[in-house]
Amino acid sequence: MTLTAPRPRLAPTRDRGTVAVLLFRDAPLFESSIPISVFGVDRRVMGLPYYRLLVCAGEAGPLATTGSLRVSTPFGLSGADQAGTVIVPAWRAPGERPPEPALAAVRKAHKEGARLAAFDSGVFVLAAAGVLDGRGATTHWMYAPALARHHRRVKVDARSMQIDHGDVVTGAGAAAGLDLCLYLVRMDHGAEAASALARRLVVGPGRRSGQAAYFDRHLPSELGAGTPIGDAMSWALDHLAEPFDVDEFAKHSAMSRRTFDRRFLEVTGTTPLRWVNSQRVIAAQRILESTDLPVDEVARRSGFASGPAMRANFLRVLGTQPARYREAYLASRARGGREGREG
Numbered sequence: 212m213t214l215t216a217p218r219p220r221l222a223p224t225r226d227r228g229t230v231a232v233l234l235f236r237d238a239p240l241f242e243s244s245i246p247i248s249v250f251g252v253d254r255r256v257m258g259l260p261y262y263r264l265l266v267c268a269g270e271a272g273p274l275a276t277t278g279s280l281r282v283s284t285p286f287g288l289s290g291a292d293q294a295g296t297v298i299v300p301a302w303r304a305p306g307e308r309p310p311e312p313a314l315a316a317v318r319k320a321h322k323e324g325a326r327l328a329a330f331d332s333g334v335f336v337l338a339a340a341g342v343l344d345g346r347g348a349t350t351h352w353m354y355a356p357a358l359a360r361h362h363r364r365v366k367v368d369a370r371s372m373q374i375d376h377g378d379v380v381t382g383a384g385a386a387a388g389l390d391l392c393l394y395l396v397r398m399d400h401g402a403e404a405a406s407a408l409a410r411r412l413v414v415g416p417g418r419r420s421g422q423a424a425y426f427d428r429h430l431p432s433e434l435g436a437g438t439p440i441g442d443a444m445s446w447a448l449d450h451l452a453e454p455f456d457v458d459e460f461a462k463h464s465a466m467s468r469r470t471f472d473r474r475f476l477e478v479t480g481t482t483p484l485r486w487v488n489s490q491r492v493i494a495a496q497r498i499l500e501s502t503d504l505p506v507d508e509v510a511r512r513s514g515f516a517s518g519p520a521m522r523a524n525f526l527r528v529l530g531t532q533p534a535r536y537r538e539a540y541l542a543s544r545a546r547g548g549r550e551g552r553e554g
Contacts, residue, residue, distance in 0.1 A: 230250040235302055257411065349382065491513045
């Protein structure tokens, strides 16, 4: 999902060419290192854009990370006060609230016009700061249920690789953070600069197809096989193309309908019917991408009662109509092919 609003005016104390990366204790090293690798190397001799990088500790250090390594950052939270872009690459636990001073620094940056960005588990920090309230956001597909459960005012979209509101950008898991960082470079310096940097990093074109390929037929561990909700969801995934109602869905959880509805909302942040229809939208997207079948036939094969029912759910989930989605997908593939040949 692309830019929906212009970036706000930046406070004079902040520099648009300065990037602050906010790190926390027990955050994974790989995710934490991605923005540092993109923005922290001076590549001007190669004709590539330069950023001033400030690596900031979001809490008292040194910070433990993967492999028992300990990181000592050159800046604390005050470093983030200088940045035009603040990136949060990771957070240690979905259910744990980040430190209040760090949240205050994020809110201050947002108020002063800095661009905020987060990917993977780092999205939980932006959500806890309240800057995602009432807005769409993505994260690693495995974290999506927890994000929806802990932050109910956030409109979680587990399909998207990236969602940009202009002032706040969120991205999917791990390696998708590299796509997000290159996207920020593109927004700042244009497609040619971003493509040149991508070639330098030996990175292919961004993964435009979304996260569906990564969570297809799989569920987060907290909803996996052997749990009542997980068993029901697995059954539903196996029978998406068949007509069934929520009562039948609930039977496969061995719960009463009332208990099922309550527990499903608690663990996923949405209702059973909305979840099923969202999964059918995902199935329909695959069919639209890989065939030229008419929309009504796509609706039938993906389990919708009719073409109009599928169109309504496409609008709700993706904000577009099936036919327009297919057109945009094919156009995106064509552009990707050209970029690959030119690169």
